[in-house]
Amino acid sequence: MTVDLQNVGVTLGGRAALAGITARLAEPRVAIVGRNGSGKTTLARVVAGLIAPDTGQARIGGIDMARDRRAALENVGIIFQNPDHQIIFPTVLEEVAFGLAQQGKRPREAEAAARAMLDRFGKAHWERAATHSLSQGQKQLLCLMAVLAMRPRVVVMDEPFSGLDIPTRLQLMRYLQKITAQVVMITHDPGHLRGFDRVLWLEGGRLIADGPPDRVLPDFEARMLDWGGSDDLAHLAC
Numbered sequence: 288m289t290v291d292l293q294n295v296g297v298t299l300g301g302r303a304a305l306a307g308i309t310a311r312l313a314e315p316r317v318a319i320v321g322r323n324g325s326g327k328t329t330l331a332r333v334v335a336g337l338i339a340p341d342t343g344q345a346r347i348g349g350i351d352m353a354r355d356r357r358a359a360l361e362n363v364g365i366i367f368q369n370p371d372h373q374i375i376f377p378t379v380l381e382e383v384a385f386g387l388a389q390q391g392k393r394p395r396e397a398e399a400a401a402r403a404m405l406d407r408f409g410k411a412h413w414e415r416a417a418t419h420s421l422s423q424g425q426k427q428l429l430c431l432m433a434v435l436a437m438r439p440r441v442v443v444m445d446e447p448f449s450g451l452d453i454p455t456r457l458q459l460m461r462y463l464q465k466i467t468a469q470v471v472m473i474t475h476d477p478g479h480l481r482g483f484d485r486v487l488w489l490e491g492g493r494l495i496a497d498g499p500p501d502r503v504l505p506d507f508e509a510r511m512l513d514w515g516g517s518d519d520l521a522h523l524a525c
């Protein structure tokens with residue numbers, strides 16, 4: 288699957304959150320890095336078809352995600368930074384079945400497919416669990432299972448590891464390695480990018496570096512440390 292960004296620009300609150308983003312992403316694992324407010328979440332939302340760019344286009348497999356909501360639902364899954372913003376149902380099974388029903392499956396089919404997904408992750412016993420009773424890490428995993436159940440070709444993740452303890456993070460990273468879909472992941476932590484093929488570095492809504500991790504990350508880390516050591520708040524992105 289290829290995510291094709293052509294001169295993508297987005298204006299929010301009268302300011303350019305993204306400008307002139309052009310990249311053709313065909314690699315299985317793509318990361319988006321950058322400071323707070325650099326436009327990462329906005330770009331993730333554009334890729335997922337949740338925001339229509341003000342200039343340019345975002346296409347997946349040749350289809351404009353913002354114009355074709357059905358294709359977006361079929362092709363792209365997004366996992367938000369905070370699972371509490373994503374989970375809407377009282378039980379785990381309902382939560383996983385919901386997206387499948389939205390894709391047109393009948394209730395029984397949707398539930399069967401939801402059970403199969405829970406089983407795949409060794410979580411069949413979660414079926415009747417109350418979603419509000421899950422821990423933060425368990426909620427992250429639930430969101431991942433709910434999105435994967437829809438069999439997206441591209442999974443967009445906005446800092447999926449924030450707030451997780453080390454064992455839970457390592458477990459989720461292992462689950463991610465099993466995903467056959469293309470992954471586009473936002474992170475602040477270069478340590479989360481083992482096995483990634485490409486890194487996009489955003490600053491002030493612009494793409495300032497784009498390439499394999501060993502080429503982009505050393506400069507990124509050096510710049511972050513440099514800014515972190517400075518007390519000049521003028522360097523803050525917003």
Ligand SMILES: Nc1ncnc2c1ncn2[C@@H]1O[C@H](COP(=O)(O)OP(=O)(O)OP(=O)(O)O)[C@@H](O)[C@H]1O
Nearest residue numbers: 299300304321322323324325326327328329330525
């Ligand atoms: N709804 C909005 N209205 C106005 N400005 C917005 C809105 N959403 C985001 N912005 C601005 O757009 C810019 C990019 O925000 P975005 O959330 O994409 O950054 P980010 O890189 O994901 O940041 P973080 O690392 O803090 O999550 C910021 O300057 C932000 O203040």
